[in-house]
Amino acid sequence: MAKIKVNNLNLWYGSFQALKGVYANFAEKKITAIIGPSGCGKSTMLRVFNRMNDLIEGVRTSGEIIIDNLNVLGEETDLVALRKKVGIVFQRPNPFPLSVYENIVFGIRVHEQPRKKAELNGIVEESLKSVLLWDELKDKLKMPALHLSLEQKQRLCIARLIAVKPDVVLMDEPCSTLDPQATARIEELMRELRKNYTIIIVTHNMQQAARVSDDTGFMLLGELVEFGATHEIFTAPKDKRTEDYITGRYG
């Protein structure tokens, strides 16, 4: 079932068109990878799903993105509700300069859902367990998050997101600063998270897309060239440009 429908999406940074007439359907509770060379618009594509692009001055969009009947690009869209529903994990882990505990309850605090202390503790435990950090950090919840290792930080950022119970998790090259072992463990975590969340991941790393994703989209110069099941894209691409890219002729 399609969780996210993208119809004729265009996006401009000032006069530069970064996305050109994109159509795609993203399946629910699957991992969809967006691949393509640098500057092809894949990060832009990802960030438009929860309107992170709004932070940049001079961004215009046209077309529509529908997530569960909600038009993301509408003028009156409630951005706070949207970002609660559609969370994002960034390329560089960016925990806040607060304690591990405060990082995880941050989302709950900003959404002003009054919770009892015990409930908050429960959420912290549950979130840390779901990113397999609980055993490492259960005695160090007061520790500043900035003292964690890079991988732990990235896991914490995922846990912080899970704590607000999103539907969709966007990941913008989440492993690009990690070593291969850490990358493998984060990928394992993604497969685990797929049971409950719709995941869209942007990656530079084609092997990663092939390893973890169910569907793959290939982007080039702002166009979504090809979109389909991952095994088909990687074994029998229909477009010549896709074939050239995945066989390493450029990129």
Next chain:
Amino acid sequence: MRKLKEFIIEKLILVCGLASIFFVVLIFLFLLKEGLSVFKSISLPDFLFGKNWYPISDPPQLGILPLILGSLLVTVGAAAISIPLGVGAAIYIAEIAPAKSKEVLKAGIELLAAIPSVVLGFIGMVTLVPWVKNIFHLPTGLTALSGSIMLAFMATPTIVSIAEDALYSVPKTYKEGAFALGATHWQTIYRVLLPAASSGILAAVMLGIGRVIGETMAVMMITGNSAIIPNSILQPVRTLTATIAAEMGEAVVGSEHYFALFAIGIVLFVISFAVNVTADLFLHKRK
């Protein structure tokens, strides 16, 4: 030939560097030598906590508690006004103001810092002082409150520019992360940006206060200069700095009064040194 030139220049620069330290040490030693002489005739606790400052009565009474409290009252008042104002302005400039007005505002703040304190004192004397007098129905408008308000004008630019710098240098990824979790702009500011910039903001506050404590001219002109222990911010007070400036000219060189003024200088030096070191600690913590 070139080597010789290098050598001479290097040594010259060395001399310049050493000279600045040398002069600071000299000034400090002179201050100590003159200031400590007062303790031949009065004990340290009597000096610091004595309630009466009558330097020219016979025998002279040299308690500086009224002066310390005067300085403290004016400083606390100025801090109470300038900290919220300065931090608020810094948040506005760093986070909320559109790019164009940002530049104008920053220039305006710098201009405020460039006003000589005697001009501020003069303006305060002719505008603020009568205003305070009328509003509170006081016999005189020359009060600690007037001094606090004028000094707040002097501390604010320091606080704004350093706090703005601290807020601006918070990594943009924190802001992005907070927005991505659905935080509003204000939640992002007070839950993430302010804690992240807290040490820089504290340093800004300390430096602003440091400026207030050392300020002389404006307070001398508008605080009334009466050396009594104040029991309200609406009374005239006299600060440590104003005492030195006002009395040094008439104190007989070598008298107890003269030495006492130097001792006040030491007290001021210790206070500003402590404030500056604290500010420095916060600034380093930031890095």
